[in-house]
Amino acid sequence: MLLLGIDLGTSSIKISVVDHESQKTLATVSYPEEESPIHSPEAGWAEQDPNMWWQHIQIGIRKAHASGAYNPADIKCIGIAYQMHGLVLLDADGNALRNSIIWCDSRAVPIGQQAFRDLGEQAILRTHLNSPGNFTASKFKWVKENEPEIYQKTKHLLLPGDFVSYRLTGEYCTTNSALSEGVLWDFSTNSVSKTILDHYELDATVIPAIHPVFADHGRILPTIADELGLAHDVHVTYKAGDQPNNALSLNVMQAGEVAATAGTSGVIYGVSDQLVYDQQSRVNTFAHVNHHEATTRTGVLLCINGTGILYNWIRKIAGHGLSYDKINEIAATAPVGAQGLSIFPFGNGAERMLNDRMIQASIMDIDFNRHDSASLFRAAQEGIAFAFRYGLDIMRENGMTPKVIRAGHANLFKSDVFRSSFVSTTNTPLELYQNDGSVGAALGAGMGAHVYRDAKEALKGLQVIADFAPEKGLTDRYEELYQNWKEQLTQKLNTNII
Incomplete structure (x- = not known):
C-alpha cells in the first residue's frame, strides 16, 4: 500500500x-x-x-x-x-x-x-x-x-x-x-x-x-x-x-516536545498537556493533531511572518539569479554580526508576537564603504534568528522551555549561517531530520487509515541526521548582538509607527 x-x-x-x-x-x-x-x-x-x-x-x-x-x-x-x-x-x-x-x-x-x-x-x-x-x-x-x-x-x-x-x-x-x-x-x-x-x-x-x-x-x-x-x-x-503537521512529521506529539520551521514564515511549535495561553496573546495555542476532550494536547505556536519571504525578497533584489545554496555560501564569508548591518524581518503583515503591530521590515546601519552582498545575506539570516529568539522568550514566559528543538533539513535550516545564529541566539540545541510536511501528511494518512497504531509506529524510521549544540564563545557574541537588535526594536515599537 x-x-x-x-x-x-x-x-x-x-x-x-x-x-x-x-x-x-x-x-x-x-x-x-x-x-x-x-x-x-x-x-x-x-x-x-x-x-x-x-x-x-x-x-x-x-x-x-x-x-x-x-x-x-x-x-x-x-x-x-x-x-x-x-x-x-x-x-x-x-x-x-x-x-x-x-x-x-x-x-x-x-x-x-x-x-x-x-x-x-x-x-x-x-x-x-x-x-x-x-x-x-x-x-x-x-x-x-x-x-x-x-x-x-x-x-x-x-x-x-x-x-x-x-x-x-x-x-x-x-x-x-x-x-x-x-x-x-x-x-x-x-x-x-x-x-x-x-x-x-x-x-x-x-x-x-x-x-x-x-x-x-x-x-x-x-x-x-x-x-x-x-x-x-x-x-x-x-x-x-x-505547523501541527510539521510537528507530527518530527514526532513532536507529547508535552514539552518542540518543533521549528523556517519557510515563508518562521515557527516554533511546542506541545503542552494544558490549555495554556499567553496573557497578551503574542503566541497562539491551538488544538494539536492528537487533542481530544479526554486528552489535552495543545500546540503553542510562535509565528514570524517575515522569514523565508524576506530571504526570497533579498534574493530577488540582490541575488542576481543565484541559488539559495550559493547565497548561503556567500553569507558565510561575512563575519558574525554582518559588520554591523542589522535587519528587522517584519514586512509581511501584522506580527502577532509584536501585539499585532505592522512595523514593516527595516535594514539599518548601512555603511556604503563596508557592506556588500555578503553582509546583506548574513544580516537577513541573523535578523530572522534574532526574531526567533524574541518570540522564544515569550514562549519561555509561558512555561515552554525547550531542551532541544527539532526541525526538518529544509529551507533556512539548510544554511550553516542560519543554523549557527539560531542555535547560538536561542542557546538551545537543534536536531535536524530528513523529513518534511508532505511525508508527514502521507504518514498521517496511514495513521488515519489505521495502517499504523500510533505516531511511534508511523515514524519508526525517523532519525537525526545532524545535531548542533550552542558554543560558549558564539553564544556570548550572539547574545551581545541580539541585545543590540532588541534595543533597536524596542525603540521602533515605542514610536507611533503601526
Whole structure:
C-alpha cells in the first residue's frame, strides 16, 4: 500500500508518495518551481486563488506519477497539510466566491481587536486560548461588513486544507484543530464557538461537518480519480495545518516536545498537556493533531511572518539569479554580526508576537564603504534568528522551555549561517531530520487509515541526521548582538509607527 501526502504551502505545493511498510519515500515533487504569487490589492492584504492551489496539486500529483517510481493504483490513502488560518468561501455549487484571504493578511486586525475588548480579554483567552486577531473568524466578519454580496452567497466556510479535501472528495468537512486555528473553537465546551459566531453575527450553518484529524474525510470522486490516475477506492484520511503537521512529521506529539520551521514564515511549535495561553496573546495555542476532550494536547505556536519571504525578497533584489545554496555560501564569508548591518524581518503583515503591530521590515546601519552582498545575506539570516529568539522568550514566559528543538533539513535550516545564529541566539540545541510536511501528511494518512497504531509506529524510521549544540564563545557574541537588535526594536515599537 502507498500513501500520498499533499503539503499546500504559501510558495508552492509538495507531493510525496510513501510506501507504508518500508516508510521509504518513493517520489517527491514540488510545484511550481518559482514561488506562487501572493496578491496584495492594498497594503497589509494577502490573497491567493484557491483554484490555483488545486491546479498546482493536480500538476504535482501527475508529475509524481511521471517519475515511474511506483504504481499509482497502489495509492490508497491521502493526507493533507496546509497553510493555516486562510478563509475559503464557497457558494452552493462549491465554487470559490473570492480569493482566499490567507494567513498573513492583516485587514481584519481592527475587527479582532475590538472583539477582544468587547468579549472580555481574559474570558476569551480562557475559553478560546487566543484573541480573535486576524484569524479566520475575523476575516469572515470583514467579508460580511465589506463584501455583503459575497457573504450572502456563502454556503460553506472552509480552511485551505478543507478546500483541497472537498475538491478531492466532494465532501465538506473540517476538524477541531482547523476550527481552533480560526478561533472558531470553544475549548470550554469542546464545540464550535457560539460566542464568536454570535458576537460577529455570522451564519453558523456555513461551518461544515467536524471529523477527527485522523479519520475518513471522504472517498475520492470517480471523475477526480480518473483525472489524477488514481484508483476509485482512495480515501482522504488525515488533514492538519502545516505547523501541527510539521510537528507530527518530527514526532513532536507529547508535552514539552518542540518543533521549528523556517519557510515563508518562521515557527516554533511546542506541545503542552494544558490549555495554556499567553496573557497578551503574542503566541497562539491551538488544538494539536492528537487533542481530544479526554486528552489535552495543545500546540503553542510562535509565528514570524517575515522569514523565508524576506530571504526570497533579498534574493530577488540582490541575488542576481543565484541559488539559495550559493547565497548561503556567500553569507558565510561575512563575519558574525554582518559588520554591523542589522535587519528587522517584519514586512509581511501584522506580527502577532509584536501585539499585532505592522512595523514593516527595516535594514539599518548601512555603511556604503563596508557592506556588500555578503553582509546583506548574513544580516537577513541573523535578523530572522534574532526574531526567533524574541518570540522564544515569550514562549519561555509561558512555561515552554525547550531542551532541544527539532526541525526538518529544509529551507533556512539548510544554511550553516542560519543554523549557527539560531542555535547560538536561542542557546538551545537543534536536531535536524530528513523529513518534511508532505511525508508527514502521507504518514498521517496511514495513521488515519489505521495502517499504523500510533505516531511511534508511523515514524519508526525517523532519525537525526545532524545535531548542533550552542558554543560558549558564539553564544556570548550572539547574545551581545541580539541585545543590540532588541534595543533597536524596542525603540521602533515605542514610536507611533503601526
